[in-house]
Each structure stands twice: as C-alpha cells, then as structure tokens.
Amino acid sequence: MRWGDADGALSDLRAHATELGRAAGPLEIYWCAGRGVTSTPQLELDAEVALFERALTEFATIFEGRDVRFFLASSVGGAYALASGPPFTENTAVAPGSHYGVAKLAMEQKLMATARAAGWRAFIGRITNLYGPGQDMGKGQGLISVITDSYVSGKPVSLYVSLDTLRDYIYEDDCAAVIAGGMARLASEAQGTTVTKIVGAMAAVSIGALLGEITRLRRQRSRITLGQSRSGGQASDLRVRSVVWPELDALVRTTLPEGLDKVYRARLRSLAEVGA
Template sequence: MASAARRWIIGRGLLGEAVARSRSDTPFSVPVDWTDAERTKQTLSSALTDFLAPSGVHEIYWCAGKGVTSTPRERLQQEVAVFESFLAALGRTSAESDAVVVLFLSSSVGGAYGGAVGGPFTEHSPAAPASAYGEAKLDMERLASAYGEAHGWRTVIGRLTNLYGPGQDLSKGQGLISTLVNSAVTLQPATIYVSLDTLRDYIYEDDAAAVISASAARARQLGAGETVTKIIGTGRAVSVGAIIGELRRLRRRSGFSLVGQGAAVGQALDLRVRSEVWPDLDAVIGTNLPEGLDRVMRARLDLLTRG
C-alpha cells in the first residue's frame, strides 16, 4: 500500500483543482455534465469500471457541490442523491475488483457547526446544523461512513473552514473574500450578509489541498471500513472587519462601501475551530491571511488588466 495511488477528483472547482495540482501525477478524469442529475449519475457510474481496473490503491476525492447556506433544500437533496448513487455504484464495482479504495469527502465546518455555541469546535464537538445546507452535508457524511464500513473502504471526511484563493471565479463574486477583494479593486459596493465581528477561519486553497492529500495518504493505514473525520483549517479565526482592514492596507485606500449587512440564516457569529485529529498534518499549512489576500487581489487585478 506504499506505492503511488491512482486518483480521481470529482468536482473540479476551487478545491478540486487545488487537490489536482497538489501532486505531480495526472488524475483520472471524465467529462461530467452536472446540469442533469440522471446523466451525472450515469456518467460517474460508468467511469468506475475503468478507474478501478488496475490493482493497487485508488483515491477518490469528492469535491463536488454547488450548495451554500441559502440553497433551497430540494436542490441540496439532489446533490445528496447524486452522491449516494455514486457510492452505491462504487460498492457494486469495487466488489468485483481487488482495488483498495480510499474515499475523501469534502464537507463543511459551517454546515456541521452552524447552530453550535461555545467555540472553538473540534472533531469531537457535537454537530449542530442550522440550515438545510448543514443537514445535507451531515447526510453525506453519514452516507460516506456507512458505505465505507459496508464495503471496506478507508474514508476521510474533511470538514473545511472557509476556502479562498485565486482559483475561485472572482468575476462571480463567490465567497466573502472574493466579494471584498472585488470591492477593494473595483471600488464597487460589497454586499455581505453577516456582521463585521463575525469570526471565521480562512484557509488558502493550496494549503487545504495539501492537508487533504496528506490525509488521504495517511488513510491508507486505517483498517478496512474505518472512517476518520478531520477539520481542515488554520486554527486562526479572524473577523470580517479585520479582513476589510487588511484589504485597506494592501490597496492603500480607506473606502469600503458595504450594503446588506445583517445576520443571515444558517450563519453563526463564531465559528472558531481547532483540529484534534492528525494535527501533525496541519504543518503543511504555510500561507498566512495577508499573503493569501495579496494573491487573490493580484489575480483580480490581472483579470481586469486582461479585460
């Protein structure tokens, strides 16, 4: 099990692309149409035979999903159904293969602890979802653990804090940091839906991917059917106001025009976390917030320069 693993990264957005470039090998890949749930299920199921054909260790990283705290429950449940369909197909296909399967599921700190109080939260803190988004994430965690136990996979559930980086589609204003950076660069008003003293842990895309890759490698040492849940974050929470202050310093401008401030449904005020599971793997996190903000800002400026 010490040999190089074959990888399949499902969902190639901000996180998936970062995981793909965290190692030098070329991951297995198939084009997936995410606009049609039934077609998505069929494509992923059909690709499993080719992916699992060679013997050895096979790592699957589920980084897919477009849901956020404001996404309607019906759409979130569609994502859960696609994931469960994939797990069922993986169970059928892996039963006919001698491949060792390591499954990584990207989950969410905000989803798991959105309704909790008394941070910092750890992997041993009781989950307390505050939205349909959080409930869907926990549903997926339970499915991953149950199918993994039934089929002997090694499973890692990664509860990620707030992910950010240049890999995000800045033109769409996705994510709080991307929204604030866009405002700092274009001088357009930023619309946010949480108070300025809201505390969040922000992790740079490549740092998160490095922890995820290290966790998948560590998971090979688990017993068949075992599941480990790990919080993936920096362990350092900052307020929205502090981010705004840092962006003002970087841009040497005083102004931020904010609209839409206020408590949003499913958004906790304090989401400080501390990982107590495999904490040694967190040593690969090396990007501090000022460095990360500067990279995101430079990417946005470059995007504007290129039109």
C-alpha cells in the same frame, strides 16, 4: 460532467469509475462536487445528496474488492452552525443550522456507512472558509474574493453579517496539502474506517479585522455597505481547533496577507487576459 442532469451525471460517473477501476493498486477518489451554500433551497440540496448516494452505490459495485480511499469535502459551517462553546473540535456534537448543514452531514453519514460495508478507507474534511484565485463567483459566497473584486472593478460590496463575525480562512493550496497528507495517513487505517478532520488555519479572524488587513495591503478602503442581516443558518463565532491528526495542521503555511495578495494579483491577471 452533466451535473445539471442527475441521470446523465450518474452515467458519466459510472463511465469514469469503470475507467478508474482498470488501474492497478489502491484507488483514490476525491468528492469535492456541489454548488450548495447556506441559502440554497432544500430541494436542490436534496438532489445533490441523492446523486452522491447513488454514486456511492455505483462505486461500491464497480470497485468491489478493491482498496479504495475516498475523500469527501464537508463543511465546518454546515456542521457547527448552532453548536455552542467554541473553539469547536471533531469531538463537538454537530448542530446544523440550515438545510445545507443537514445535507452535508447526510453525505458524511452515507459515506461512513458505505466505507464500513465495502471495506473502504474514508476521510471527511470539514473545511473552514476556503479562499484562493479562481473561486466560483456565481455561488454567491467567498467574502475575500468578493471584496478583492470590488477593489479591481470598483463595484461596491454589501455585507449582511456583523463585523464581529469570526471565521477561519484557509488558502486553497494549504487546504489541498492537508487533504493530501490526510489521504496518505489513511493508508495505515483499518479497512472500513472513516476519519473526520477539521481542515483550517486554526486562526479565527473577524470580518472587521479582515477588512482592515485588506485596507492596509491595498492602501485604500473598499467600498462596503452594511445591510440588514440575512445570514440564517450561520454562526457568528466559528473558531475551531482540530484534535485529529493535528500534525497535519503544520502544512498550513500561507499567511492571510500572503493569501490576500495572491487573490488580488490573480484577479488583475484575469482581467488583463480578458482585455488582451
């Protein structure tokens, strides 16, 4: 995929969609693309939204008359950054605090409109803090991955948020399980329906407690320095509670200690393979 070239990316998406359209039966599409984070400039985010909108227009034409089930990865932090009264649910009024949040919500709205017009079934997953092995470190996010890397590499980590900051961390395999379960449930919804669900562990942890747990598991403190906050557009308390398809939350089975250990061991394996 030529993601750095909007026209090239759209051409690639058109080709892949045409190939997918040759398959019989219901079609499932998962849109998990995007490199935007809360600090990404608005122009870059606008370009991501524009590409998504163009892709949906192409898909609606290519898949006309087909049974399409579409998943969009969205963001709890983007949707509820300035919301009040946690824990937040799907009934909480959205309140973005950054261009990133505005972009994510614009993509949600475009998908809802397309699903309604084309007769698709859509599933929007507002995901909490996703973590796991293989996270893209180039995006400048992923606190667990960054701290784990500091244990392996010995490099210090600078934190720019309060240790009291509350986040909900969901392991990647659990997140995938909830999304797969939601897509299966989507089949029973009426055409043109969009279901929005918060996807998370439903258990908030402070950054201070997270550091304490990592220290306990590794039996030594990580090299952390605290800097002046630059966390614009991020809420200090992002506790959540899903009220949509809550039975799917039972698919989240990886405890935080288990997940932290998996990330650490995967990082060690990665370094061993590089050095081999």
